[in-house]
Amino acid sequence: INYQTAKFITSAPNIRKLPDDTGIEIAFAGRSNAGKSSALNTLTRQKSLARTSKTPGRTQLINVFELDTGERLIDLPGYGFAKVPMAVKEQWQQALSEYLQKRESLKGIVVLMDIRHPFKETDQELIYWAVSSDIPVLALLTKADKLKQGARKNIVLKARQAAIAFNGDVQVEAFSSLKKFGVDKVEAKLNQWFGY
Numbered sequence: 001i002n003y004q005t006a007k008f009i010t011s012a013p014n015i016r017k018l019p020d021d022t023g024i025e026i027a028f029a030g031r032s033n034a035g036k037s038s039a040l041n042t043l044t045r046q047k048s049l050a051r052t053s054k055t056p057g058r059t060q061l062i063n064v065f066e067l068d069t070g071e072r073l074i075d076l077p078g079y080g081f082a083k084v085p086m087a088v089k090e091q092w093q094q095a096l097s098e099y100l101q102k103r104e105s106l107k108g109i110v111v112l113m114d115i116r117h118p119f120k121e122t123d124q125e126l127i128y129w130a131v132s133s134d135i136p137v138l139a140l141l142t143k144a145d146k147l148k149q150g151a152r153k154n155i156v157l158k159a160r161q162a163a164i165a166f167n168g169d170v171q172v173e174a175f176s177s178l179k180k181f182g183v184d185k186v187e188a189k190l191n192q193w194f195g196y
């Protein structure tokens with residue numbers, strides 16, 4: 001499967017504006033600024049497929065990308081960012097929870113968490129929700145380049161221990177868009193979810 005073929009399809013404010021709920025899609029979710037859009041760009045080897053920003057809250061719509069073979073990748077708005085007007089925040093948090101609960105074609109979730117503070121409360125809620133809906137999770141500890149190798153390995157081991165508590169299909173890997181670590185793990189997992 002060639003992730004480089006990903007093309008932007010649409011930005012939807014809610015699930016009714018998404019493409020038909022058929023086939024398979026995989027969503028990238030996580031706190032604002034965790035590195036979701038950067039990870040999508042890294043996976044697809046495209047510099048600016050998904051818009052990234054230093055300012056948290058950049059992605060406010062459900063962005064849909066499609067591969068030449070028809071599978072979709074979804075860049076979700078981040079959660080947990082305080083400095084956004086309440087009305088905007090409510091609208092997009094609502095879109096997010098609706099998407100996660102109703103989208104039939106959603107077959108896997110990549111949960112991105114900054115390696116320096118993984119498994120915040122909302123991340124845990126999301127993972128518990130996924131496990132209870134039988135949706136597999138790939139938990140990526142992002143910005144892994146920020147730590148030295150020893151510290152990184154320790155955190156990954158601890159996070160894997162912590163992930164056992166979810167009692168579901170939750171794989172934990174370190175990832176860096178900057179240094180391109182973990183890209184092979186993401187590709188392998190997505191290939192599996194897409195059925196290749």
Ligand code: GTP
Nearest residue numbers: 033034035036037038052053057058059078177178
């Ligand atoms: P929202 O759309 O606001 O929810 O954020 P996002 O999760 O899509 O994050 P985004 O990819 O826009 O990245 C946020 C910031 O983190 C940007 O300044 C990125 O350059 C930086 N960043 C992303 N990935 C990495 C990484 O692997 N290493 C380092 N050092 N910085 C990264």
Ligand code: MG
Nearest residue numbers: 036037058059
């Ligand atoms: Mg984003």
